[in-house]
């Protein structure tokens with residue numbers, strides 16, 4: 001197996017692990033009656049599975065082997081919504097770092113098709129980190145004010161919470177699924 005194929009397969013674990021932990025977060029947020037936050041994390045969980053599917057399709061199309069990873073059971077509860085989003089942000093930064101390493105490997109191997117596939121992920125990670133950073137900043141502003149937390153939850157329900165992030169970065173159209 002090529003080093004790059006092995007590395008892409010190893011990266012799949014990060015995407016599936018993110019999907020699984022975002023699902024767990026969505027459950028906890030639902031238990032806290034934060035339906036907007038919960039819905040948002042459920043859609044992030046689906047997105048992560050989509051990311052894994054994108055890389056799997058690439059491997060199959062290039063006649064490379066896919067080895068599905070073992071996924072650990074994620075944490076089940078958090079001390080606060082802010083602590084939860086701290087974890088989201090850390091997890092996204094780890095994914096970005098892994099994508100960058102894959103890119104460097106594709107470059108050094110002269111694998112132009114892998115670089116083209118990874119371009120989409122580079123853009124997607126800008127959006128993902130921007131979203132996590134935005135939510136964290138809002139939560140810090142909200143502090144202990146539950147009315148502010150509930151307002152943000154309502155904006156997630158209405159689908160308007162991320163409007164300014166997508167407009168500001170202009171990556172909304174390129175990213176997505």
Ligand SMILES: [Fe+2]
Pocket residue numbers: 015018047048051095
């Ligand atoms: Fe992802």
Ligand SMILES: [Fe+2]
Pocket residue numbers: 018048092095128
């Ligand atoms: Fe992500």
